[in-house]
Amino acid sequence: MPGLAESFVGSIDQGTTSTRFLIFNRDGEPVASHQVEFEQIYPNPGWHEHDPLELVSSVETCIEEAVKKFEELGYTRQSINAIGITNQRETTVVWDSETGEPLHNAVVWTDTRSQAIVRELKSRKGAEDLQQVCGLPLSTYPSSTKLLWMIQNVPKVKAAFERGHLAFGTVDAWLVYRLNGGPAANVFVSDPTNASRTMFMNLSTLEYDDRLLDFFEVKGKIHLPRIVPSSDRKAYGSISSGALQGVPIMGCLGDQSSALVGQKGFYPGLAKNTYGTGCFLLYNVGEKPVISKHGLLATVAYQFDGKPVYALEGSIAVGGSGIRFLQNNLSLFKESKDVNELAATVEDNGGCIFVTAFSGLFAPYWIDDAKGTIFGITQYTQKGHIARATLEATCYQTKAILDAMEKDSGHALSELAVDGGMSNSDLAMQIQADLSSIPVYRPKMRETTALGAAIAAGLALGLWRNFTELRDINRAGGAVFEPSVSPEKSAEMFALWEKAVQMSKGWVKKDSVAANGVHNIRKPSVIANGKPKESVFIAQSVFSDLDGADEEDLLLELRKIEIQQRLKILRKGLKP
C-alpha cells in the first residue's frame, strides 16, 4: 500500500434514480467519477420497484468506468485502498439464502402498496409501542411492511419464507453480499443507519429486537443481515471481481446519514437537508435517541467507534421526483435543470399550491391516503406557476419539519446546510430561505452523500484519524441564500400550504390496487347482484397464480371471470 497521503477512497452511492462511483483524495475532493441511471419500474399506481440485479450491475459499471477515468488522469488503481457504500434506505430486497438469487424486484421506499397491511398492523396490540423501540411509526415507508407484503403476495417469496430460505436486506446488505461474490463468501451484513430503517432494530441496543420481530411475525423465520458498525476494517469483506478486485469495503451508511457525515454534522445541533429524489432533514441529537412527539423519526446518524450517534429526521417523499414528474409525465421540459427557467417565467405561484403527495405525505404529517393535489388553478394559471408550486412544495414541507424539530429539540436552527440534486436550483434554495426565514448554506462540492461514505471508509483505513483532520474538507466556496421576504409574508404563505395539506387528505380511502395485488377495476355486475365475495375471491386466486403477468393478461382474466359469473347467474334463472 502506498503512503496514506497518496491513498484514495472509492465511494459507491446507490441512490433512488441513479448510481455513482466517486474516487476521493485525502482532501475530500472527487478526482474521478461515473454515474448511470437505471430503470424505474411502476407496475401499478403507487407501486415502485427496482431490479436488484440492475442495481448491482449499475454499481459494477460505475466502478469500471470511474477507474478508467482515474487511470487516464495518471493515477493507478492500486492507490484506491478502501471503499465506502451509501445507499437509498428502506428499499427492500429479498433473495434465496442458498442461491443468492433475488426472488422479486426490490420494493422501493416510495412504494405505498402496503397500505392495507399498515392499517391492519395499526389495529394490533402493541402497535403504539413500536416507535419507542425502533424510532419509526408504522407506515408504508419502512422495510418491514414492504417485506410483509411480499411474503403475503409473491408465491416465490412465500415459498422461500416457508422453507426457511428467505434472505431479507436493505440495498446496502444486498450490494455488500453480491459484491463479495454472493453465497460463496456469504458476507451478509448491514450497518445501524440502514438497519434502523427496517423497524426490526432496537435503537438503543443496535440489535434486532424480539418484540419487533414478533410483532411482524418474522422472528426466526427470515435471514437477517448481522448489524456491524458503519466504519469497520473487516466486516464488509472485499470486492470479488472487476477493476477493484480485492479492495476492502470499510464503510457503510444509509444515504441520509452519509450526507450528514459528508456535511460534517458531527456535533449535536448540526443539521443538513438533502434534496434528492425525496428530501431528508437530519439533525444530530448526540449519543441518545430522541423520540419525536411532532411527527419526526428517530434514527441512527452513524456508528464509527463503538458509540452510536443519533439524529432526528424529517423525511419528505417527493423532492426532485416532483420535478421529474413535470419532466417525464407532463413533458413540461427536457432536463431537470430546465424547471428553473420555467419557474422564473412567473413572479410567484399565481395562487397555486401543489401538494405533491404521490406517496401519501411523510413527515411531519404521515398521511398515507393523501394524494397529489393542485389547489388554486384558474384560467390565469400558466405552466410556470405549476413549476414554481412544485419547487415550493418541498420547501414548505421542509419548513413544517423545521417547526417540528424546534418543538422537539427546544431550539431553532440558525442556518440550514443543503445538498442533493435539487439543491443545484438557486431558485429552490432562495424559496427555501424565504419560506423558512433562515439562511441556506450550500457547499461548493454537492456530492456530500458520497463523501460521507468515503469518510466512513477512510476513518477505518486510517486515511483520516479523527474529525479534526476533516475540518477543512469542502469548506471554501459555498453559497449562502439569505431570506428576502418578511417572516409575516412567509407565515401567510405557509398557512395556505397547511390548509392545502388538510384538504389533500382522504381522497380515496383504499388504493385502486388492493393490498393483495388484485386490480379493483370495473366490478363485475354480479357484485351489484349480491355476490361480491365469491367473485372477488375467484379474482384473487386467479391473480395470485398470475403473479408477474402483465396488465392485459389480468384484464383478460377478469373479463373471463365476469362472463363465467354471468353465465352462472343466467343458468340459475337470475337476471345478470
Ligand SMILES: Nc1ncnc2c1ncn2[C@@H]1O[C@H](COP(=O)(O)OP(=O)(O)O)[C@@H](O)[C@H]1O
Ligand atoms: N438543476 C437542478 N434543478 C432542480 N432539480 C434538479 C437539478 N438537478 C437535478 N435535480 C433533481 O435532483 C434529483 C436527483 O438528485 P440526486 O441527489 O441525484 O437524487 P438520488 O440520490 O435520489 O438519485 C432529480 O429528481 C432531479 O430532478
Ligand SMILES: O=P(O)(O)OC[C@H](O)CO
Ligand atoms: O435517493 P434519495 O437521495 O432520495 O434518498 C432516499 C432515502 O434514503 C429514502 O429514505
